[in-house]
Amino acid sequence: DVVPDELTEIAAQQQILFDSSTSPAERKERGHFGTSTAIAQFMAGLFSKLPDSSIRILDPGAGVGTLTAAFCQRLMAERKPRDVYVELWENDQSLIPLLTRTMERCQQALHAQGHSMQFVVKADDFILAHTQSNLFSAGPEPSFDIAILNPPYFKLRKDSPQAHAMPHVVHGQPNIYALFMAVTADLLQPTGEMVAITPRSYFNGPY
8 A cells, every 4th residue: 555655755766757857957957856855745735625526637747746645645645535537747758758757646546535536647748739829729717626847947939939929928038837837827727726836937927
């Protein structure tokens, strides 16, 4: 059996595996900055009262799944069975097996405590997948109760596909993390909550 406090430790082990197989320069170029166990648990505790029966969770830029693991720990601590659906977005193919392993352990732990859990890993560009509508689709509808994210962090060229897809958000020098937050906000239910790691530049206005 998996005890609640072990879930973020399992994710931390996956992060160590990833860090050992990539250089700091590679991770910086990808905008990947892993979340520590302590920060993940702090973030999971910031949400107010959770939905009673079913809960839909969004984790964009999921990495190895540390944030969702921390949220699962919170659910287990409440000891109130729920139907849980988690959607995780990660377009770095080398992270997918590690993320899947973390989520499988979370699923096992939740099921053992009477919860049901489904998770879907989307190996695609989170921003472009939600902003490129066509003649037959107006785009995704808000459907998530909870969003928890440590988005990638790097500057974008103004002519990048992601910047072009979100002209209503892009001002000054765009950074990928702000676009992640904007798309995430659009995907939340009216009463939904988002907890995100942001740099200090979030308060710098249009820059």
